[in-house]
Amino acid sequence: MDTRLQKTVAEEAAEYRPLLYRMALTQLKNAAAAEDATQEALLAAIEKAESFERRSSLRTWLFSILRFKILDVMREQSRARKRNSELPADGSDTEDCDISTFDALFDESGCWADTKDVWTNPHTVAERDAFFKVLEACMTRLPERTSRAFLMREWLELEPTEICQELGISTGNLRILLYRARMQLRLCLDVHWERD
Amino acid sequence: MTNPITCKDSTWLVSESRERTLSKEELENLERHIAECSFCKGASSQFDVLFKQLDSYLGNSRAEKDNSG
Numbered sequence: 001m002d003t004r005l006q007k008t009v010a011e012e013a014a015e016y017r018p019l020l021y022r023m024a025l026t027q028l029k030n031a032a033a034a035e036d037a038t039q040e041a042l043l044a045a046i047e048k049a050e051s052f053e054r055r056s057s058l059r060t061w062l063f064s065i066l067r068f069k070i071l072d073v074m075r076e077q078s079r080a081r082k083r084n085s086e087l088p089a090d091g092s093d094t095e096d097c098d099i100s101t102f103d104a105l106f107d108e109s110g111c112w113a114d115t116k117d118v119w120t121n122p123h124t125v126a127e128r129d130a131f132f133k134v135l136e137a138c139m140t141r142l143p144e145r146t147s148r149a150f151l152m153r154e155w156l157e158l159e160p161t162e163i164c165q166e167l168g169i170s171t172g173n174l175r176i177l178l179y180r181a182r183m184q185l186r187l188c189l190d191v192h193w194e195r196d
Numbered sequence: 197m198t199n200p201i202t203c204k205d206s207t208w209l210v211s212e213s214r215e216r217t218l219s220k221e222e223l224e225n226l227e228r229h230i231a232e233c234s235f236c237k238g239a240s241s242q243f244d245v246l247f248k249q250l251d252s253y254l255g256n257s258r259a260e261k262d263n264s265g
Binding site for chain 2: 059064102115117120121128132135151178189
């Protein structure tokens with residue numbers, strides 16, 4: 001076991017603790033559970049430091065470890081709920097759920113109200129990091145439930161039916177939450193991502 | 197010929213395509229609309245960048261596909 005590598009990974013990974021905790025909290029809705037999952041993910045990362053390949057970023061690697069921890073906890077919670085015949089904690093279907101929020105972006109005929117710049121993919125590492133930074137900030141601005149549903153889909157990669165079950169919402173409602181998340185992120189990036 | 201879908205409809209289809217394969221008709225409508233509408237061409241390029249970077253940021257299975265080809 002390469003302890004020097006472990007030390008490097010431990011030091012670098014510690015910087016991501018707040019981000020990992022925030023991601024875990026969005027999904028688990030419980031500070032203690034989120035703290036545990038974060039801690040376990042960081043320990044697992046240090047233990048498996050040798051399997052970290054520099055070709056993916058450390059953040060990506062940590063996200064994938066945390067992802068499995070969270071899925072484990074969610075499965076355990078869902079089993080416990082079934083034993084107690086409880087409904088999912090988030091059960092209400094009442095959050096403002098229409099897509100009219102973005103109507104101001106369109107004119108009466110459903111056409112964009114103003115022109116849209118064509119974005120090109122960020123090329124350099126610096127451009128990419130800048131993009132990620134804005135993306136991260138924009139994601140934290142999403143409403144709580146929207147963000148939870150969105151990351152369940154895009155990060156945990158759960159099927160829509162599984163997400164609906166977990167959140168206790170209809171598929172129609174989920175589709176709207178996902179639409180709103182994507183529309184809001186595009187808008188936020190359009191405003192805040194500095195392009196040359 | 198007028199567009200059977202609006203810009204707003206096309207954003208909905210772009211979002212839907214992340215969950216399911218669009219029907220042939222939906223895809224044709226979407227592609228035709230984007231080809232004819234400069235606003236949507238821009239918006240569609242923005243969604244492409246957003247999704248690609250999001251996959252890469254989150255390191256999900258789509259990111260692996262993006263990288264391999």
